[in-house]
């Protein structure tokens with residue numbers, strides 16, 4: 001027994017295989033070739049274009065009426081806020097445990113992100129803390145289905161209805177994940193997805209906003225297409241939109257990924273559950289709980305809590321490095337809650353207009369702070385397209401680290 005057995009210090013790696021992402025084959029290459037040869041690479045009103053077909057197929061998959069494909073997930077969120085009619089100074093409730101875009105898009109519509117702490121077991125927004133953050137200026141809640149694990153949507157929708165708030169689901173981690181057998185993204189007023197390279201469906205960059213609401217759809221659609229309206233002329237602009245359109249290349253790739261998605265969701269879900277069982281046996285490693293209503297988890301990330309006192313007191317950064325060296329794509333997670341990022345601490349908001357009274361220096365979300373600084377870590381989604389044996393090897397790698405830390 002000794003450190004030299006660990007791959008980080010020159011020992012053998014526990015997992016020799018790699019976990020490729022993105023996954024692609026001949027189908028993707030042919031689809032891209034077809035777009036190239038069609039000569040139609042950007043927007044067209046043709047309902048048979050890749051973008052139109054993808055919007056329809058994704059909406060059908062989620063069980064919603066409308067989808068608007070855009071340049072990225074951030075824009076899907078921002079256009080949802082604009083379509084909801086937010087006004088400067090309105091407050092939007094967000095969790096601090098997310099990619100910065102969940103909150104920065106709020107600033108980009110001149111509104112004020114109000115951070116509500118997370119639940120220590122799921123790292124999703126704590127539904128019991130939402131109501132105390134609501135003021136007469138609150139306009140919307142953006143629940144993030146962190147890692148692909150459903151937020152407490154019944155409670156969130158009930159609070160929103162009582163206070164007349166919009167719910168904009170940040171489902172950027174949650175392609176194909178479910179809550180009571182309903183696809184995430186289809187429950188709020190709008191749902192927003194990202195197709196950035198790391199996501200469970202990806203086209204390099206890309207995003208989509210989905211909704212059942214005809215008016216929200218009309219607005220988002222116009223805003224993403226330079227304020228045009230269906231049937232309007234090319235140089236006729238009704239709203240202050242911009243060009244946020246997806247290309248036909250991205251949509252061609254995404255159509256193929258959508259064909260594979262359900263099978264991949266089932267595989268990740270079953271491997272994630274199995275790994276949770278295995279890791280629950282290791283003292284000092286606690287996989288996050290999935291909500292009982294989460295009928296499918298997309299495991300964009302497999303987050304777990306790390307207790308350094310059970311691992312010879314090494315920091316989570318060191319632990320992540322040791323585990324990565326053993327062949328497990330493992331990361332130490334978001335280093336800080338969003339509000340601790342310099343942009344919020346220093347209010348480097350450029351031309352966006354946020355009231356002078358708003359300050360993030362005193363914001364405190366202790367559960368999120370502990371998750372970022374001490375406990376929270378994750379393994380990435382590509383691993384969960386592996387086999388059950390790979391899950392066993394991950395547990396083995398952690399046991400090996402534990403046994404050889406002296």
Ligand SMILES: Cc1ncc(COP(=O)(O)O)c(C=O)c1O
Pocket residue numbers: 071072073074075098099101102144170172173193194195196206207
């Ligand atoms: C939770 C979350 N929200 C929003 C986004 C923004 O998506 P994009 O990078 O496509 O703009 C991301 C992606 O990185 C994300 O992880």
